[in-house]
Amino acid sequence: MCSPVTLPRAGTKRRDQVEIDIGIAKSGRRAWGFDDIAIVPSRRTRDPEDVSLSWEIDAFTFDLPMMGAAMDSAVSPATAVQIGKLGGLGVLNLEGLWTRYEDPAPAFEQIGAAPVDEATALIQRLYAEPVKPELIAKRVQEIKSGGVLAAGSLTPQNVEKWHRHALGAGLDILVVQGTVVSAEHVSTRVEPLDLFKFIADVPVPVIVGGVASYSGALHLMRTGAVGVLVGVGPGAACTSRGVLGIGVPQATAIADAAGARTRYLEETGRYVHVIADGGMRTGGDIAKAIACGADAVMLGSPLTAATEAPAKGNHWGMATFHPTLPRGTRVKTGELGTLEQILVGPAHENDGRVNLFGALRVSMATTGYADVKEFQKAEVMVAPALQTEGKALQKSQQVGMG
Numbered sequence: 001m002c003s004p005v006t007l008p009r010a011g012t013k014r015r016d017q018v019e020i021d022i023g024i025a026k027s028g029r030r031a032w033g034f035d036d037i038a039i040v041p042s043r044r045t046r047d048p049e050d051v052s053l054s055w056e057i058d059a060f061t062f063d064l065p066m067m068g069a070a071m072d073s074a075v076s077p078a079t080a081v082q083i084g085k086l087g088g089l090g091v092l093n094l095e096g097l098w099t100r101y102e103d104p105a106p107a108f109e110q111i112g113a114a115p116v117d118e119a120t121a122l123i124q125r126l127y128a129e130p131v132k133p134e135l136i137a138k139r140v141q142e143i144k145s146g147g148v149l150a151a152g153s154l155t156p157q158n159v160e161k162w163h164r165h166a167l168g169a170g171l172d173i174l175v176v177q178g179t180v181v182s183a184e185h186v187s188t189r190v191e192p193l194d195l196f197k198f199i200a201d202v203p204v205p206v207i208v209g210g211v212a213s214y215s216g217a218l219h220l221m222r223t224g225a226v227g228v229l230v231g232v233g234p235g236a237a238c239t240s241r242g243v244l245g246i247g248v249p250q251a252t253a254i255a256d257a258a259g260a261r262t263r264y265l266e267e268t269g270r271y272v273h274v275i276a277d278g279g280m281r282t283g284g285d286i287a288k289a290i291a292c293g294a295d296a297v298m299l300g301s302p303l304t305a306a307t308e309a310p311a312k313g314n315h316w317g318m319a320t321f322h323p324t325l326p327r328g329t330r331v332k333t334g335e336l337g338t339l340e341q342i343l344v345g346p347a348h349e350n351d352g353r354v355n356l357f358g359a360l361r362v363s364m365a366t367t368g369y370a371d372v373k374e375f376q377k378a379e380v381m382v383a384p385a386l387q388t389e390g391k392a393l394q395k396s397q398q399v400g401m402g
Contacts (some may be wrong), residue, residue, distance in 0.1 A: 033253035057227060058096030065296035066178050069277070072097045087344075092143065094140075173204060180211065195224075196222075200224055213256060250279040263307060276290075313333055
C-alpha cells in the first residue's frame with residue numbers, strides 16, 4: 001500500500017510524495033540511484049566549446065567542478081598538484097599514510113600485495129602508526145610548492161587537535177569529513193566538536209560532510225560551512241551500507257540536499273555548495289549528479305585507476321582501518337590511463353570511465369545547457385531501463401555498457 005506524505009522541496013514550498021508501506025508500523029520514501037534515472041534532452045542543443053564547466057566556491061575558481069577525494073589510494077601530495085593544474089581540487093587525507101609515515105611507499109606496496117583475506121587486518125596495523133603533526137605541515141607545504149591550492153581533510157574527532165598545523169603551513173581549504181557528520185553530535189564521554197564555533201573561528205573556508213538527508217544538509221549549512229559533502233556509503237570501496245545499514249541512494253540524497261540549499265538561501269541569502277561525494281564511475285554519473293542539483297563532485301575510485309595514483313590500481317575505503325569496526329575494503333581498480341586522460345581525455349575506451357569531464361561537457365551541450373548552474377535545472381526522469389534497453393549485444397559480449 002502507498003500513502004502520500006508531504007515533504008519539503010525547496011524553500012517553504014512543499015509537495016506530496018508517496019511513502020511505501022514497509023509494514024504496519026513503518027513506511028518510507030522510495031529513493032533513487034544514478035542507474036535509476038536519466039537526463040532528458042531539452043528543446044535546445046549547444047556547441048560543446050560554448051559550455052563552461054567552471055566552479056566558484058568562496059574566493060576560489062576552478063576550471064573543473066571536481067574535488068579529489070581525501071583517500072590515500074586516490075590523492076597524494078603529487079597527485080593533488082596534478083589535479084590542481086588540471087583545474088580541480090585535490091584533497092589530502094591529513095590523517096592518512098602520508099602523515100603517519102615519512103615514506104609511505106612500502107605501506108602502499110604491502111596493501112597492494114596482501115591476499116584478500118589479510119588486506120583489512122594489514123591496513124588496520126599500518127594505520128595504527130600515530131599521525132605526526134610535523135608531517136601534516138610538510139605535506140601541505142609540498143602541495144603549495146606545486147603552485148596550486150592546498151586542501152586537506154580531518155575528522156571531527158581530531159580537527160581541533162591538528163588543524164593548526166595545516167593552517168600554519170598554508171592550507172587554503174579545510175574539509176571536516178566523516179561517515180556521517182552532524183551539527184548536533186551528542187556525547188556523555190567527551191566534549192563534542194562545536195561546528196558553529198569552530199567554523200566561525202577558522203580563517204579558511206570549511207567544507208563539511210558526509211550527509212544524505214534534507215534535514216542533515218540544512219543543519220550543516222547553518223554551521224557556516226561553504227559546502228556540504230553528500231554521500232553516505234556509495235563509494236566503490238565503502239562497506240558502511242552493509243555494516244551499518246545506513247545510506248541513501250545518491251540521486252535522491254543530492255536532490256534533497258539541493259532542496260536544503262534553496263531553503264537556506266531563502267533564509268539567509270547565503271549560497272552553500274552541494275558536493276556529490278561518491279558513487280560516480282562514469283562521466284554520465286557525474287552529469288546525473290549535477291542534474292540532480294550538485295555544484296561539484298568528489299571523486300575517489302576513478303582517480304585510483306590513473307597511472308600516477310599512489311596505490312597503483314588499488315583502492316580502499318576511508319574507514320577500512322577502523323580498529324574495531326572496519327567499514328571499507330580493498331578493491332582492485334586497475335590502470336586506465338594518466339590522470340589527465342581520466343579527467344579531461346582523450347579517451348580511447350567507450351565505457352565512460354575516461355575523459356570524465358569531456359563527457360560532462362558533451363552531456364551539457366547535448367541537452368542545451370551553458371554552465372553548471374543551468375544544468376542543475378535539467379529535467380530528470382526515473383528510467384530503470386536506461387542501462388539495459390537495446391544493450392543485449394553489449395551485455396553478452398561484455399563491451400561498452402555491458
